[in-house]
Amino acid sequence: xxxxxxxxxxxxxxLYIATGAVGAVGVAFAAWxxxxxxxxxxxxxAMSSIDIDIASIPVGQQVVFKFRGHPLFVRxxxxxEISEARAVSVTDLLDPDARNANLADGTPASDANxxxxxxWLVLTGVCTHLGCTPTAYEGNWNGYLCHCHGSQxxxxxxxxxxxxxxxxxxxxxxxxxxxxxxxx
Amino acid sequence: xxxxxxxxxxxxxxxxxxxxxxxxxDPRPPKDVHWSFESPFGHYxxxxxxxxxxxYKEVCSACHxxxxxxxxxxxSTREDPTSGIGFSEAQAxxxxxxxxxxxxxxxxxxxxxxxxxxxxxxxxLADHFPPPFPNEEAARAANSGALPPDLSLIVKAREGGPQxxxxxxxxxxxxxxxxxxxxxxxxxxxxxxxWNISMxxxxxxxxxxxxxxxxNDLDHEARAVAAFLSWASEPKMQERKxxxxxxxxxxxxxxxLLYFSYRRVWHGAH
Amino acid sequence: MEPKAPYVPKTAFTRWLDTRLPILxxxxxxxxxxxxxxxxxxxxxxxxILTMCLAIQIVTxxxxxxxxxxxxxxxxxxxETNIMREVNYxxxxxxxxxAGASMFFLAVYIHIFRGLYYGSYKAPREVLxxxxxxxxxxxxxxxxxxxxxxxxxxxFWAATVITSLFSSLxxxxxxxxxxITTWLWGDFAVGDATLNRFFSLHYLLPFVIAAVVxxxxxxxxxxxxxxxxxxxxxxxxxTVPFHPYYTAKDAFYMGLYAILFAVIVFYSPNLFxxxxxxxxxxxxxxxxxxxxxxxLTPFYAMLRSVPQKLIGVLVLAGALLTLFFIPWLxxxxxRSNRFRPLMKQLFWIFAADCVLLGYVGSQSxxxxxNLGGFSLPLVxxxxxxxxxxxxxxxxLMPLVGRVEQTKSLPDxxxxxxLSGRATSAAPAE
Numbered sequence: 067x068x069x070x071x072x073x074x075x076x077x078x079x080x081l082y083i084a085t086g087a088v089g090a091v092g093v094a095f096a097a098w099x100x101x102x103x104x105x106x107x108x109x110x111x112a113m114s115s116i117d118i119d120i121a122s123i124p125v126g127q128q129v130v131f132k133f134r135g136h137p138l139f140v141r142x143x144x145x146x147e148i149s150e151a152r153a154v155s156v157t158d159l160l161d162p163d164a165r166n167a168n169l170a171d172g173t174p175a176s177d178a179n180x181x182x183x184x185x186w187l188v189l190t191g192v193c194t195h196l197g198c199t200p201t202a203y204e205g206n207w208n209g210y211l212c213h214c215h216g217s218q219x220x221x222x223x224x225x226x227x228x229x230x231x232x233x234x235x236x237x238x239x240x241x242x243x244x245x246x247x248x249x250x
Numbered sequence: 251x252x253x254x255x256x257x258x259x260x261x262x263x264x265x266x267x268x269x270x271x272x273x274x275x276d277p278r279p280p281k282d283v284h285w286s287f288e289s290p291f292g293h294y295x296x297x298x299x300x301x302x303x304x305x306y307k308e309v310c311s312a313c314h315x316x317x318x319x320x321x322x323x324x325x326s327t328r329e330d331p332t333s334g335i336g337f338s339e340a341q342a343x344x345x346x347x348x349x350x351x352x353x354x355x356x357x358x359x360x361x362x363x364x365x366x367x368x369x370x371x372x373x374x375l376a377d378h379f380p381p382p383f384p385n386e387e388a389a390r391a392a393n394s395g396a397l398p399p400d401l402s403l404i405v406k407a408r409e410g411g412p413q414x415x416x417x418x419x420x421x422x423x424x425x426x427x428x429x430x431x432x433x434x435x436x437x438x439x440x441x442x443x444x445w446n447i448s449m450x451x452x453x454x455x456x457x458x459x460x461x462x463x464x465x466n467d468l469d470h471e472a473r474a475v476a477a478f479l480s481w482a483s484e485p486k487m488q489e490r491k492x493x494x495x496x497x498x499x500x501x502x503x504x505x506x507l508l509y510f511s512y513r514r515v516w517h518g519a520h
Numbered sequence: 521m522e523p524k525a526p527y528v529p530k531t532a533f534t535r536w537l538d539t540r541l542p543i544l545x546x547x548x549x550x551x552x553x554x555x556x557x558x559x560x561x562x563x564x565x566x567x568x569i570l571t572m573c574l575a576i577q578i579v580t581x582x583x584x585x586x587x588x589x590x591x592x593x594x595x596x597x598x599x600e601t602n603i604m605r606e607v608n609y610x611x612x613x614x615x616x617x618x619a620g621a622s623m624f625f626l627a628v629y630i631h632i633f634r635g636l637y638y639g640s641y642k643a644p645r646e647v648l649x650x651x652x653x654x655x656x657x658x659x660x661x662x663x664x665x666x667x668x669x670x671x672x673x674x675x676f677w678a679a680t681v682i683t684s685l686f687s688s689l690x691x692x693x694x695x696x697x698x699x700i701t702t703w704l705w706g707d708f709a710v711g712d713a714t715l716n717r718f719f720s721l722h723y724l725l726p727f728v729i730a731a732v733v734x735x736x737x738x739x740x741x742x743x744x745x746x747x748x749x750x751x752x753x754x755x756x757x758x759t760v761p762f763h764p765y766y767t768a769k770d771a772f773y774m775g776l777y778a779i780l781f782a783v784i785v786f787y788s789p790n791l792f793x794x795x796x797x798x799x800x801x802x803x804x805x806x807x808x809x810x811x812x813x814x815x816l817t818p819f820y821a822m823l824r825s826v827p828q829k830l831i832g833v834l835v836l837a838g839a840l841l842t843l844f845f846i847p848w849l850x851x852x853x854x855r856s857n858r859f860r861p862l863m864k865q866l867f868w869i870f871a872a873d874c875v876l877l878g879y880v881g882s883q884s885x886x887x888x889x890n891l892g893g894f895s896l897p898l899v900x901x902x903x904x905x906x907x908x909x910x911x912x913x914x915x916l917m918p919l920v921g922r923v924e925q926t927k928s929l930p931d932x933x934x935x936x937x938l939s940g941r942a943t944s945a946a947p948a949e
Binding site: 290317318320323378399402403406407408409443483485486489490491493494495497498501502504505508509511512515516519520 | 558597600604605606611615760764765768771772775776778783785786789790795799937
Binding site: 098099100102108110 | 579583586587602605606607608609610613
């Protein structure tokens, strides 16, 4: 063991440092598959976007689809529901953010910023308080009522009475035809 | 020491002595054909795999399911060049939509239509290739009691892999040897164990017309479908070989550094 | 063995920890300063290689278990449709775990044969050896349970054949065997109930193995390592501290082994596998040949060499249990085969014998060799090889030690090393 003390420390150390560094890089690269395997798999990602047909939803009714494991509300709004939603001033809202994934953060929560077409309201049906599914056409604003803790939303899905802190989220979606929506 | 090595070597050599006698019914070794993807640096020939997909669709899918392959598996993306068989997302969606996959109960709770047929809907990227028969019993009933196996893993599930598939598909054209009985509803194929195979010759020259102009003799059709089924059994093969090259190169570098570190540590201490 | 340089905690934190849980002291004494014979050759790196293999199996196994479904209807698909095709890097994790089992057994067989060759099982290391045999048997059980999980044809039928062996106990006590097999199966045949419990046990046993490995290393550190000369350490000149000498040396051999491992995983992942396992399990169709993985083929050959089922099972059990007795079977006062010319030859014949048994076990039950017109059924080779296996331990080991003329041992390790007699190429190898 003592034969090596005459070596120049720099040359010996460089070899050990290089070896250690290469080893550490290897460990990092090797760790990646173990981390990435927990990310959504190809099968999950293939389900991450759905096409739905809305032709058969009559006015004044809502259909609930399943999207990424959560309820998706597609509500065919009546003219009354639309006008009630539009009559509200953004300053009266508990949550002024539109919470629309199709728009930038911080966009004001006017009804126009909550829908692509006025008569179709597309929302993620998850109460922003603790995750229960709100019931449609209930509550003081005839929008949604969450029975778990009493949160109420209006006909644009915006929270009007807590304890929910935020408006119901609008997912990424787009009309691919007048009767078809692609969500996600 | 030399005696011991000689002895051990002799024992080992005997291990590789070929067993005797090809008995009647012993499958003939597969034909010696090769594909682009077999070498360590090999990759699937996308054009060939697409031709094979066409053969599967037009010929094999009448009887053989491909349960484990999903329509989104067909997609090749720029981010992941080893994925898929060269189709874009739009093309794969169109392929999927051309198939009918089982649909759940309708709003009335019915699972069959007015003709008693199960309800179906057009396929999406998330769906798998639908089987030609709803269950094993129906498959057997349509094929004189024989069950056409699912082809998703056939290349890995048979000794000889793609060579075996090619040999079976092209091996129907010989006369059985004198005295050999071909059983009813079966065909003579020396590459199949027992020589009596339930599948009629599936491919003939000119059966499929390839849009890229590749000749459609039996050899090309068979090579194409074997290539496609190889991809279906192992869609990650190309990624595996590419990652492997990087991993082994890295390990060689690391081991060389470890070697010199070891020698440096031990200098003078042996 | 007492370490040369006592551990002294250098920071306030390490001093604080040392008086509450001296884990850093333990690590320092076992892996840093531990005096290790200076003449260990590459065959001694396999302990570290085995630790690497166990770690790889556990880590890949745990992440695979995040995606695997232990249900008879879903298991095959969870592996072949989900893990192999959809899960990110799932193919890599599965192939590493499957090839890893083979790499684990390859390393353990080299490790065991090294122990046999250098007499590492002899006093005072008997308990070390016994713990090692226990680890090996746990490995065999773990591998057996693990192979059933993909629920392919070979998974199912190997489970059926091996669990059915217990039914031979009916001949000793009526109904005992069938009661045991029904209890093992949880059903009247191998099925979903069996699969679920095998999954549970497959997840459990590696951690039992890890615990026994801890005991194995503890038992090693009491007397310290054996060495290729088989003579005791007599002075500090015979040893070097484990770190950096053997950490560096073991790391290099682990690197070489990792390269071999990677070549198999990335370029020939189905090399050790059986194509029949890519067909989903079918209780109504038996494959033409039921063959275990290569590392169990020697025992399979022994089992099949005896036509009577119960005797075959006893031979198989006896082959494994024999290993526990080795420290007391070998009568030679000399440890290392380097100085035992007769035992050395018998050892190599034994090694070839195991390879032969493995070959016969990998062939179908009625296979035969054509030797110039004369057909030799392989089962006769297996019988001869099994006789030698048992004779090697129960007859030759006790006798040879008494009669052979051993070579004279060097005075000490340091003398042997410093006298220029290279430790890895002794003259009369």
